[in-house]
Every structure is written in structure tokens, then in C-alpha cells.
Amino acid sequence: MFTLALTIVPSLIIICVIVYSDRFVEPINTVMYSFFLGVMICFPAGILNTWLIWGHENPDNFAFLAGFTEEPLKFLAIYLFLRKKTEFNEPMDAIVYGTVISLGFATLENFEYVYLPFAEGSLDIAILRAFTAIPMHASCGIVMGYFFGKYLFSGTKSYLAMSLLLPVFFHSLYNFLCTYSTIGMFVLLFLLIRYCYFLHRSFVRAQQLKVVEEEPKSI
Numbered sequence: 001m002f003t004l005a006l007t008i009v010p011s012l013i014i015i016c017v018i019v020y021s022d023r024f025v026e027p028i029n030t031v032m033y034s035f036f037l038g039v040m041i042c043f044p045a046g047i048l049n050t051w052l053i054w055g056h057e058n059p060d061n062f063a064f065l066a067g068f069t070e071e072p073l074k075f076l077a078i079y080l081f082l083r084k085k086t087e088f089n090e091p092m093d094a095i096v097y098g099t100v101i102s103l104g105f106a107t108l109e110n111f112e113y114v115y116l117p118f119a120e121g122s123l124d125i126a127i128l129r130a131f132t133a134i135p136m137h138a139s140c141g142i143v144m145g146y147f148f149g150k151y152l153f154s155g156t157k158s159y160l161a162m163s164l165l166l167p168v169f170f171h172s173l174y175n176f177l178c179t180y181s182t183i184g185m186f187v188l189l190f191l192l193i194r195y196c197y198f199l200h201r202s203f204v205r206a207q208q209l210k211v212v213e214e215e216p217k218s219i
Contacts, residue, residue: 006126038104067172091149098145106137
């Protein structure tokens, strides 16, 4: 039971923090739909990863390619299925949906790592991923959402490119360092989380300014 909780709860905690940090909280059905999209893209990602990574004699050497399969699928989910929703009406929404999609994906991926037959010592895996892979996926979702939100409400195409390319880069570098440098992986994760904190805070402040500007002025 404890292992099951560690497999699910870290993602749910981060989702709650991000969802309720939005001053104008998104509809729960759209949040759940985003989570479902993240879960569903695990299946095409699994096919691509099997072909590009797990089919090799030493798959660890090719683990960095997961960034090139998983992040574009997350990007397509937000671009194709959420972009035109009426409730997607401010930049912060992109961070919310990007993070929820990423953590929907990460939750099912966690089950694969923790509960598949090869997962000996599944509790250890669940603990490790709760503090590494889950924050990494959430961070990539925040980065994607930040730049996607900037694109959607400014029309600047370079932001759209960054919303895809930066998560691919960070995810691939993280996986590469997992294979070759554990210390490097933790340093990257720390810097990435800190970077995401500042991105997220900038949108929170923008919302606060918006509320102040919309308050009726006393005469």
C-alpha cells in the first residue's frame, strides 16, 4: 500500500499545488481531461521507446532519446486537444495544463517501472522516482506551459518553438546524466526546479497585477 501511494501521490501533490496556485482555478473536468491525455500518450511513447531505446543491447546508452519521443507527444496533446478550449484563456492556464499532462504521463510511467515483473525492489524505485523523475516531468511541463502560454497570447512563433525544444533538451540531458553522472543529474534537477519556480512566479505576479488593474478605482 505504501509503494502504491508513493507511485501516485507525488504527482497528485504537485498537480494540486500548480492547479490551486492559479488565481482563476481551471474547471476540474478540464484538469482531469489533461491528466487523461497524459496517461494516453504513454502508449505511443512506449512503442517509440521500445523501438528507439529498449531494442538495443545496452538501452541505457540510448535513454536520452526518450526526451525526443515523450516531450513532442506532450506538446501535441496541449496543442491539438487543449489550445482551443474556451477555458484556456490566460497564460497561467498553459502551465496548469502542461504540468498536468506531464504528470499524467509520469504517473502511468511510474506504474510501469514499479509494478512490472522486472521491477525488483519496487519500493526503492518508487522512492527514487518520487524525488527525481516525477519532479523532472513536472518541470518539463512547467517549461512547456510557460512558453506555450507566452506564444498563445502574443503570437510570437519563437515561443512556440521554445515550448517544444526546451523540454526536449532538459529531458534528454536529464536522462543522459542519469546514465553517466548521478551528481550531474541532481545538479540539473535542482537548477531546473529553480528555473521553473521563477517561470511560474512570473505568471503568478502577472495574475496579481491583472486583478489589481481590474479592481474598481475609488473616487
